[in-house]
Amino acid sequence: MIGIAQRLARAGARSSVAPLWNLRSPALLTVRTATMMRRGREPAEDVEGGELDIEFTSASLGRQRGGRLQKIDELETIHIGVQTSSSLYPVPISEKTATVLSEKMGIKTLFPVQVESFEPVMEGKDIIARAKTGTGKTLSFVLPILEKLRRHDSLLGSAEEPQHHRRHNQQTHGPRVLVLAPTRELARQVARVFVDVADSGKLLGDYSKGRNYPHKPAPGAYTTLLVQGGTSMEPQIRALTFTPAPTVVVGTPGRVLDLTEKGFMDLSRLETFVLDEADYMLDIGFSQDIEAILTRVKEHRSRRSERSIVPLQTLLFSATLPSWIQEVAANFLRPSPDRTILDITEGGVVHAANLEELSRSTSQSGPRTARGISHVAAAVPKLKNVPTVGQEMMWDRFLFSREGRESGEWMKRVVGCIPWAVERYAMPAGNTGPGRTIIFTERKIYVDLIVEALQYHYAKHGDGKNEIVAKGLHGDIRQNTRDSIMQGFRQGKVHIMVATDVAARGLDIPATNLVLQTHPPRDTDSFVHRSGRTARAGATGTSLVFYDPDHIKSFAKSATDPSVEPTDLLRLEKEAGMHFERRVAHDVPASIVTGRVSYTPCVVKGLDAQTLGRLVHMPMFARALETALPGSTGPTQVNPATEVVESVRDVVIVSPNVDTEGEALPEIKAAVFDVPTNTFDVFVAALQPLLPGSASVETIDGNVIPENWQLQGPKSFKSDQRQDWRNNRNRGYGYTSQQGFGQRRFEMGMGHARHQGGRFGNPRDNFPGERSDFGRERRGFPAERNRSWGPEKSERNDWREFASGRMDRGRSEERGYRDERRRTDWSPRTGGPAREPLRQDQRHSWGKGGHKQRE
Numbered sequence: 001m002i003g004i005a006q007r008l009a010r011a012g013a014r015s016s017v018a019p020l021w022n023l024r025s026p027a028l029l030t031v032r033t034a035t036m037m038r039r040g041r042e043p044a045e046d047v048e049g050g051e052l053d054i055e056f057t058s059a060s061l062g063r064q065r066g067g068r069l070q071k072i073d074e075l076e077t078i079h080i081g082v083q084t085s086s087s088l089y090p091v092p093i094s095e096k097t098a099t100v101l102s103e104k105m106g107i108k109t110l111f112p113v114q115v116e117s118f119e120p121v122m123e124g125k126d127i128i129a130r131a132k133t134g135t136g137k138t139l140s141f142v143l144p145i146l147e148k149l150r151r152h153d154s155l156l157g158s159a160e161e162p163q164h165h166r167r168h169n170q171q172t173h174g175p176r177v178l179v180l181a182p183t184r185e186l187a188r189q190v191a192r193v194f195v196d197v198a199d200s201g202k203l204l205g206d207y208s209k210g211r212n213y214p215h216k217p218a219p220g221a222y223t224t225l226l227v228q229g230g231t232s233m234e235p236q237i238r239a240l241t242f243t244p245a246p247t248v249v250v251g252t253p254g255r256v257l258d259l260t261e262k263g264f265m266d267l268s269r270l271e272t273f274v275l276d277e278a279d280y281m282l283d284i285g286f287s288q289d290i291e292a293i294l295t296r297v298k299e300h301r302s303r304r305s306e307r308s309i310v311p312l313q314t315l316l317f318s319a320t321l322p323s324w325i326q327e328v329a330a331n332f333l334r335p336s337p338d339r340t341i342l343d344i345t346e347g348g349v350v351h352a353a354n355l356e357e358l359s360r361s362t363s364q365s366g367p368r369t370a371r372g373i374s375h376v377a378a379a380v381p382k383l384k385n386v387p388t389v390g391q392e393m394m395w396d397r398f399l400f401s402r403e404g405r406e407s408g409e410w411m412k413r414v415v416g417c418i419p420w421a422v423e424r425y426a427m428p429a430g431n432t433g434p435g436r437t438i439i440f441t442e443r444k445i446y447v448d449l450i451v452e453a454l455q456y457h458y459a460k461h462g463d464g465k466n467e468i469v470a471k472g473l474h475g476d477i478r479q480n481t482r483d484s485i486m487q488g489f490r491q492g493k494v495h496i497m498v499a500t501d502v503a504a505r506g507l508d509i510p511a512t513n514l515v516l517q518t519h520p521p522r523d524t525d526s527f528v529h530r531s532g533r534t535a536r537a538g539a540t541g542t543s544l545v546f547y548d549p550d551h552i553k554s555f556a557k558s559a560t561d562p563s564v565e566p567t568d569l570l571r572l573e574k575e576a577g578m579h580f581e582r583r584v585a586h587d588v589p590a591s592i593v594t595g596r597v598s599y600t601p602c603v604v605k606g607l608d609a610q611t612l613g614r615l616v617h618m619p620m621f622a623r624a625l626e627t628a629l630p631g632s633t634g635p636t637q638v639n640p641a642t643e644v645v646e647s648v649r650d651v652v653i654v655s656p657n658v659d660t661e662g663e664a665l666p667e668i669k670a671a672v673f674d675v676p677t678n679t680f681d682v683f684v685a686a687l688q689p690l691l692p693g694s695a696s697v698e699t700i701d702g703n704v705i706p707e708n709w710q711l712q713g714p715k716s717f718k719s720d721q722r723q724d725w726r727n728n729r730n731r732g733y734g735y736t737s738q739q740g741f742g743q744r745r746f747e748m749g750m751g752h753a754r755h756q757g758g759r760f761g762n763p764r765d766n767f768p769g770e771r772s773d774f775g776r777e778r779r780g781f782p783a784e785r786n787r788s789w790g791p792e793k794s795e796r797n798d799w800r801e802f803a804s805g806r807m808d809r810g811r812s813e814e815r816g817y818r819d820e821r822r823r824t825d826w827s828p829r830t831g832g833p834a835r836e837p838l839r840q841d842q843r844h845s846w847g848k849g850g851h852k853q854r855e
């Protein structure tokens, strides 16, 4: 008869046995084992779960090997809760970890990738593993890594501890495990799993809740340090130099490399090196950093005696392992038999013999996306009206930028359909709340635009009770804001997160109902990862891709005619092994981007092409022109710099709202601007100083708008509105957001604030028309550069230098600044005259508070 301990150990309960021997009274134990023995009933009997009273005799216990096990003298009855190996933790984990998993993390069973990777990691093998999104890859390396540390450390000092391991542990100070992840958010998430499983309290280096300097860890605790960019390095350095050093470091490659190169991170004690999202990390972009880090690891380790070194174990995990990875991964992994290649598919676990086999199996392994995802492709309808983004400056700027001309129309169409998608797919039946949606888009500017439009839409059309909050996440957002947005999304305070691919990999937000992509993604792997943000850990969810219905034609054709290039969606279906349900999206009735704006036509006669050429560079005019030309070139297709100017030489541009089609004003070179009524004043105020003397501005009825029109108080812009402007209040006049003029103008930036009617500065000074930006001309700034879309920053700085008397004559002549107009009394700080002319000795004190001393 073999002993209980051996049997338990064989069945996978090694670590659970030790406390058993110390029991002096009946106790309920949860032992992860399949085979138990009852007294007097030999041989052993397989138990299928449930609880079992077992009596052990002192004789049977006493036979157990190992001096550390206490011998029990009397007969004891021990109640052991038994569960079969297939249902609960079929791997030998310590009692402590088992308790954390089941009680704190609510994990009752292990997922296949976790079971399969456990033993190889424990044995110190290298692993490259692929498993679908949301199948628990993080735990599949965290669990065995911590267990391995525990097991090794439990042997510390005992005869069983391997010699080289003992020396390895004694000698140095740095982390024993290094995990690299591509994004800061993912690094934080992985680090948290280490902290949870190790039950080590605080995550070091997590500053999201204020400063968190390293505390003295409990003896034997496996502490984890988060080393991410975008936050202060100093506390990370302090944590690294602390004794004992953090056991695990999880970070992004840039910061890890930085700390290593500056000598703060000693990697000579490193035992395990993990690349989460391995394919992404080894792709161009990150691979250089990774190689540099590994070179450092080798350097550090080589300082130590050969015999003392524990072999470095490398673990690579991802949901996608493209074929190119075979060559790259071969440089990182040791050859067989020190390496295991795992592919966890729907059909089961494939132990590939080599990397080639793994990449071959990619195409044969069924759908590559997680099982619970429903895929929808929604055709985005064409714009029914001509929405002009009236209320938000960001859209203005975008639509007349180069990108805007390329993709502006598509973005407007897409944005108009998002509320439909959210309502339909992110609000599950019976669920009163808005659910969670992640919207992926290609560029940061799209993120900002979508967020702005959604915030506007939900503020306007929300029911006031279930307010839907949308926030953006991309690389230009400050780290603490990114962290709080992520936290808000996890907690359900943010309902829609609009993100670039920074959120595409690894992020685990369990209750995400909908993943929406504004364009079919560039490659299938991106699609797999983006879609994988929903339907995690066996849940269900929807992944929706917006596409252009023009592609429908080629959809149908390409199905029958192989010579037709498959569209993006067909390619995705083929390569990802899934099928899209086709739908037509609905855009919101009143365009989300604008609502319907009312227009006032404004006829400008006597325009020459040169003036018009200048006008069209200003977003405000360009937009008006665009609106005026829907029939000919389409609302966003206008290239203002060329097409419009070319055509204005011969034809009259007519507003679509005016039923004249060029005939009513046959001989006159004129432009009819359809100006949104609420910005009419700003428009005219900005327009008039730019026109040549021969030009006139008229309403469509032929009433000439006098030159000082805006000063007399236009009908559409009443005095109380002007007062609002002065008082920084917004009542939705179109040129500001809800945040109020002052703040908005600050956000807008200088150039934009200017063309909204005035100088950047105190908004009360700048009511359009009362004081314009063009006053600078009076101060001697060359007229041709004096435009509000005007001079480049460097030129502006030059001008300031000149105006404040700091520029020498040679340079000022070179730039054509008129020296006789040099104004030494002009304050570069306030843009107005200083109180009294500066003395020579005071001039140099600008910027050092000299002007204050004079006051």
Ligand SMILES: Nc1ncnc2c1ncn2[C@@H]1O[C@H](COP(=O)(O)OP(=O)(O)OP(=O)(O)O)[C@@H](O)[C@H]1O
Residues within 6 Å of the ligand: 106, 107, 108, 109, 110, 111, 114, 131, 132, 133, 134, 135, 136, 137, 138, 139, 318, 319, 505, 506, 507, 508, 510, 532, 536, 537
């Ligand atoms: N054994 C388990 N039982 C229940 N839930 C689990 C188990 N293992 C992991 N999970 C949960 O599954 C979710 C997904 O896990 P994880 O983030 O590790 O997936 P992943 O495979 O790394 O996904 P991705 O490829 O997107 O990075 C997490 O919320 C995690 O808590």
